[in-house]
Amino acid sequence: MSELKNPQEEQATTNPLEGLDNVENELNRSAEFVEKNIKPLAIGIVAVVAVVLAIFLYRSFILAPKEQEAARSLYKAENLFARDSFNLALNGDENVTGFLEIIKEYGSTDAGEVAKAYAGLCYKGMGEYEKAIQYLKGFDNNDKMLTPTIKGAIGDCYLELKDINKAIDFYKKAASADNEFVTPVYLHRMGETCLKAGKTSEALKAFEELKKKYPNSSVTMDADKFIELAKASK
Template identity: 40%
Template sequence: MAKKQQHEDSFENVESALTKTEQFIEDNQRLISFIAIALIVIVGGYWAFKKLYMQPLQAEAQENIFQAQQYFEKDSFNLALNGDGMNPGFLEIIDKYGATDVGELSEYYAGICHLQMGNFEDAIEYLKGFSTDEPLLKATAQGAIGDAYLETGDMAGAIEWYKKATSLDNEMITPLYLFKLGLLYEETGEKEKALEAYSTIKKKYEESTEGRQIDKYITRVKISG
């Protein structure tokens, strides 16, 4: 009998909850309809924006960056940056296609162009504005910022960004920035840190260009220390 009563009570509780839900829906039908429509508009609008606007814009940007990249590869950095009067340079591409992946990549190109042209403050600005999920390109940009700071005489800034660049474990660029770090640490009198940087090259990147000559730098630090 008790079990039957418990079952009936549970059924009444469920029924009551359903009735309250139905009542809430009935009382707020207009609000719920508005929310549903808003969600449809947001999702549909995002799809349309991405498919009908961003994809064509990305394709257009990809076509327009070609000549600037060609100039860049030929070390014609001024033409790559500013264009040739017929084809846009990286600066124009940033202005027109900044929301695209191509526009973002142009920030990197523009920074390197400025670095090569001796415009170090501009190089820092553009390279800091560049972002990517690609680890090697990110580390390369960080190292280039370090180079720009070094050219301005800001050793602390150079060290900061070289350290960021060496957080990536890559046989091609990591030993390069470790080596630059070591030289700067020597310059600033931080012998132990210099030795640590050189020793890391010796231990992990001995086959690199820097690794093949690192013994003499390790010896130099030990003798001078």
């Protein structure tokens, strides 16, 4: 990994913390973009998680300056993750500190916790769902946006492993957060999964709650269709 430049040099060149005054606005716009463009039947969980992780890291930069060294180590790995270079983002090379090494070096920091989430998502992207669950469950934080998003990602992994009941349980945990950005996504996913599993009453409840509490969410657009389908399947 290349040596860190001193703070003044980084601010003058490629400091990932440069322009923090504008970061929050950019993240908010990103969140709005994802929300408006999520397809109800093909929800992009990676996009959701990426936005939420970015917001969480921004808070760490502002509220805990001592986290900056760990956060800088995440910067290149995050870029690789965004390009779906999961193996390289996870393990790193001579130029990039991978998420696994960041966990080892900075596991007690907020950035180290975020690295656990990213590591889990890398394993998920590589189809190694059991390892993904291990790292995602290792994430320990009570952030009201990030925590339910990680619960939802765990649900996705269980769904891939054909463990429908555990998938539904984690979707329920994710949907229990009262969050206009995250909750509608997982209510919809829980409803679909319940419907496919023949749990029509639970599916109906999920879609009715989605329609009632989050009528303006883009994922609510097809709620009526699923409500009728659930009723017809009872």
